[in-house]
Amino acid sequence: MAPLSEKRILLTGGGGMVGQNLLQAAKNLRVDHPTSSQLDLTNTGDVQSYLQDTKPDLVIHAAGKVGGIQANMADPVGFLDKNLAIGRNLIMGAYEARVPEFLNLASTCIYPRNAQNPLREEMVLTGELEPTNEGYAIAKIAALRLCEYIRRQRSDLQYKTLIPCNLYGPHDNFHPEKSHLLPAIIRKVHDAKLSGEGEVEIWGDGTARREFMYAGDLAKVILEAADRIETVPDLMNTGLGHDHSINDYYQAVADVLEWDGTFTHDLSKPVGMKQKLCSTERADAWGWRASTSLTDGIAKTYAFFLENHVS
Numbered sequence: 001m002a003p004l005s006e007k008r009i010l011l012t013g014g015g016g017m018v019g020q021n022l023l024q025a026a027k028n029l030r031v032d033h034p035t036s037s038q039l040d041l042t043n044t045g046d047v048q049s050y051l052q053d054t055k056p057d058l059v060i061h062a063a064g065k066v067g068g069i070q071a072n073m074a075d076p077v078g079f080l081d082k083n084l085a086i087g088r089n090l091i092m093g094a095y096e097a098r099v100p101e102f103l104n105l106a107s108t109c110i111y112p113r114n115a116q117n118p119l120r121e122e123m124v125l126t127g128e129l130e131p132t133n134e135g136y137a138i139a140k141i142a143a144l145r146l147c148e149y150i151r152r153q154r155s156d157l158q159y160k161t162l163i164p165c166n167l168y169g170p171h172d173n174f175h176p177e178k179s180h181l182l183p184a185i186i187r188k189v190h191d192a193k194l195s196g197e198g199e200v201e202i203w204g205d206g207t208a209r210r211e212f213m214y215a216g217d218l219a220k221v222i223l224e225a226a227d228r229i230e231t232v233p234d235l236m237n238t239g240l241g242h243d244h245s246i247n248d249y250y251q252a253v254a255d256v257l258e259w260d261g262t263f264t265h266d267l268s269k270p271v272g273m274k275q276k277l278c279s280t281e282r283a284d285a286w287g288w289r290a291s292t293s294l295t296d297g298i299a300k301t302y303a304f305f306l307e308n309h310v311s
């Protein structure tokens with residue numbers, strides 16, 4: 001098998017948070033990363049033609065309609081329809097073009113809402129999904145099953161799925177309403193610090209728990225998985241193996257940004273899963289562990305925010 005440095009790689013979602021962190025880590029690799037205006041992945045014919053014409057050795061699929069709890073709740077039609085179309089077009093297009101290797105990204109929202117934590121890969125499709133992100137989760141489950149079926153039906157094709165926990169990092173979306181938790185906290189605490197505001201509002205009572213991993217760590221595991229894809233299980237969680245409460249995350253950001261105000265809670269806001277901590281058993285056995293501490297990750301993300309979002 002050719003080394004990763006000799007492979008022609010197609011990266012989807014190269015302009016997004018995961019894609020940008022991956023490109024940063026993959027500087028010496030041969031990576032094509034068309035933007036959505038160059039290649040709209042919801043267009044079946046365009047995706048088929050692109051893959052037939054370019055015939056990459058490996059696809060890393062990091063594109064999708066992505067957003068925090070409120071964005072998902074506001075547009076389940078879009079989250080299901082767009083992600084289903086993108087996943088189907090790209091995976092089937094790669095399959096038909098005989099692309100030998102495919103690394104798909106799911107998300108821990110695919111796990112049943114009442115499953116016991118830590119969430120193990122074999123729990124997929126064993127129970128009801130979390131309603132706040134059901135549309136997105138259904139699209140992600142369809143894509144990962146398609147990869148599994150292809151791998152089983154054609155043993156010469158390596159189509160594998162990594163399941164990242166919640167992510168944050170440089171190139172994140174810091175929109176106050178639509179973003180995920182970590183970038184939302186950075187934006188809120190930064191704004192409070194700048195305006196001299198003494199209070200920041202937390203959605204919910206802050207006792208729900210989340211596992212947030214630095215996107216630079218995901219970039220590293222994606223490249224390791226791409227390098228030895230035949231050793232990667234069909235489904236593999238990529239997380240930290242520990243989580244924190246929402247209140248803890250607010251305090252951690254306040255500490256890094258050196259803001260000493262207080263927090264209030266808005267109980268009318270959506271909370272979603274009480275906990276979604278993934279098992280690291282398969283990743284441990286495979287030989288990978290994330291290395292960035294929460295404090296370092298927040299500091300790096302805030303540095304990016306300051307460089308890019310503040311005039």
Ligand SMILES: NC(=O)C1=CN([C@@H]2O[C@H](COP(=O)(O)OP(=O)(O)OC[C@H]3O[C@@H](n4cnc5c(N)ncnc54)[C@H](OP(=O)(O)O)[C@@H]3O)[C@@H](O)[C@H]2O)C=CC1
Nearest residue numbers: 013015016017018036040041042062063064066107166167
């Ligand atoms: N962020 C997180 O917390 C988590 C993310 N993931 C998964 O990681 C992957 C990447 O997420 P993330 O980087 O955060 O998302 P971003 O929103 O930062 O980036 C999404 C990317 O997808 C591209 N894209 C969207 N629609 C299309 C389209 N129709 N055609 C081509 N490209 C398109 C966007 O391109 P453009 O901007 O040009 O439209 C963008 O580059 C997704 O699969 C997501 O589900 C998994 C777990 C957690």
Ligand SMILES: C[C@H]1O[C@H](OP(=O)(O)OP(=O)(O)OC[C@H]2O[C@@H](n3cnc4c(=O)[nH]c(N)nc43)[C@H](O)[C@@H]2O)[C@@H](O)[C@@H](O)C1=O
Nearest residue numbers: 067068069072107109133179180181184203208270271272
């Ligand atoms: C990755 C994953 O991300 C999404 O799921 P989520 O984990 O629920 O998303 P989140 O990051 O937006 O929220 C995490 C928690 O944090 C609380 N919370 C407090 N204060 C704010 C706040 O200000 N903003 C946000 N967004 N959340 C807040 C919020 O109430 C919730 O309890 C999926 O839809 C789907 O996209 C998916 O797969």
